[in-house]
Amino acid sequence: xxxxxxxxxxxxxxxxxxxxxxxxxxxxxxxxxxxxxxxxxxxxxxxxxxxxxxxxxxxxxxxxxxxxxxxxxxxxxxxxxxxxxxxxxxxxxxxxxxxxxxxxxxxxxxxxxxxxxxxxxxxxxxxxxxxxxxxxxxxxxxxxxxxxxxxxxxxxxxxxxxxxxxxxxxxxxxx
Numbered sequence: 001x002x003x004x005x006x007x008x009x010x011x012x013x014x015x016x017x018x019x020x021x022x023x024x025x026x027x028x029x030x031x032x033x034x035x036x037x038x039x040x041x042x043x044x045x046x047x048x049x050x051x052x053x054x055x056x057x058x059x060x061x062x063x064x065x066x067x068x069x070x071x072x073x074x075x076x077x078x079x080x081x082x083x084x085x086x087x088x089x090x091x092x093x094x095x096x097x098x099x100x101x102x103x104x105x106x107x108x109x110x111x112x113x114x115x116x117x118x119x120x121x122x123x124x125x126x127x128x129x130x131x132x133x134x135x136x137x138x139x140x141x142x143x144x145x146x147x148x149x150x151x152x153x154x155x156x157x158x159x160x161x162x163x164x165x166x167x168x169x170x171x172x173x174x175x
Contacts (some may be wrong), residue, residue: 004051004156007104007169009064010043011074011099013126017145018042021076021090025128034088034129041166044074044091044124046100046152047106049115056113057169061154063109064172071151071174072098076126077144081136088132091125098174099124102152150174 004100018039025036049060078093092099103122111117154170 004053005057005058005169007049007052008155008157009046009049009110010153010155010166011041011046011149012151012153012168013044017076017147019073020145021126021128022146029088033134034086034132036129037127038101038163038165041164042126042128043155043166044089044126045154046103047110047115048115049110052115054114057154060109060113060115061170063113064106064152064154064170066101067105067174067175069098069102069105072096072149073146074099074143074149075146076138079128079136081132081134083135086130086132087127088129088136089125090128091123097126099149102174106152139151 021042022039023034029036052060070152074094074096075094076090079088079090081088100122103124107117107122151171151173153168153172155166156169158165
């Protein structure tokens with residue numbers, strides 16, 4: 001019997017933008033504000049798949065490879081705090097249509113393949129801090145980072161030596 005993997009589709013945050021975000025986060029939040037997410041783990045989840053068998057992974061990858069959608073520009077210019085989940089996040093004030101279409105398509109494909117999807121509406125975001133206790137001041141006008149999105153990635157979530165790490169498994173270009 002094959003072993004399952006904990007998988008999700010996501011957008012990568014370019015390395016230079018990751019570093020800018022990490023520096024900004026360090027300036028904005030005291031150490032005790034919450035548990036910071038490692039720079040290499042910063043991403044925007046499009047569809048969480050959960051524990052997936054190799055066979056189901058192949059089906060989902062085949063479906064993802066058939067997505068024909070143009071790339072888009074993404075601007076991370078909003079931030080907030082979800083008290084219930086104790087998360088501080090960064091995201092787009094206005095999500096581009098391409099992002100919403102891609103997430104809806106991947107979530108629908110995942111649901112049809114038997115991967116339970118959250119009933120919550122899709123809210124594109126980068127998790128910055130977990131176990132956050134404090135409210136977040138809204139960012140000033142002109143705040144943010146913009147970058148082109150020309151691909152999406154299938155990641156595996158690994159828990160090793162007390163840390164979570166996200167490993168890219170497959171990647172598809174947007175046309």
